[in-house]
Amino acid sequence: MMFRAGMAVLVLVAVAVAGCAMQQGSAGTTRTEQKSETFVLVHGAWGGAWDWRNVERGLRADGHDVYRAQLTGQGDRVHLATPDINLTTHITDVVNLIEFENLHDVVLMGHSYGGMVITGVAEKVPGRIKCLVYVDALLPNDGESANSILAATRNSPPRTPTNGFILPTWTVSPSPPHDVPMPAKTFSETLALKNAAARKIPAVYLLLVDPGKTAPEDTFYPCYQRALDRGWETWTYESDHNAQRSHVADLVKMLEKAPGAAKAAK
Secondary structure, eight states: OOOOGGGHHHHHHHHHHTTOOEEEOTTSOEEEOOOOOEEEEEOOTTOOGGGGHHHHHHHHHTTOEEEEEOOTTSGGGGGGOOTTOOHHHHHHHHHHHHHHTTOOSEEEEEETTHHHHHHHHHHHOGGGEEEEEEESOOOOOTTOOHHHHHHHHHTSOOOOOBTTEEOOSSOOOSSSSOOOOEETHHHHOOOOOOOHHHHTSOEEEEEEEOTTOOGGGSTTHHHHHHHHHTTOEEEEEEOOSOHHHHOHHHHHHHHHHHHHHHHHHO
């Protein structure tokens, strides 16, 4: 914002008295001041917390508190990878992060497989969570696993594990950071969803639709439809599956909008 020299002091005083009603957003556009939130970001399968570094930077630049959860056996914890790691392990990773950091009113986001994780976390600590945000993510019902959801949505059987791991089907960089094998039990373990308090948490579902495709053609469309059926706030956005890499600024804006939108829809 530019000021003429003779007016700078008066304008700055007025802004201070008004409580800085306007400030600069992460994408370089002016936005109305919003409440600072506490975000916990949960990455997807084969990935890591490293993949959400730029989203964290954008949210922090706008004054939010941000924690990137690192799931055991993934990312920089790949040295801990074993075939015994399951969905419960990853749910416990995030529950412990929330409890040991003593976080409350958390905006809990899960991307892709991370939707399974945040659903399980909500089951364990619903009182700590302000809202849930599913970004192109699996949205399970009681008794489902990642495998069972994917088999239904893709009309194909789960991938065959190799030595207890599900391997990436794409080319992986030889140098970190890079994707890593996923323990197969994380996809085969089912979730028991019995906590009524967890069902009351406001939520938003963001469907990322690949350019050139319609929403119903998207892999995660059935999960998006579930969110619609539950009366959640639902959004679609044209992007590849990894908007945290390709559309950082817009994703930051949507995450910032999510708490208010989820509450209003509820």
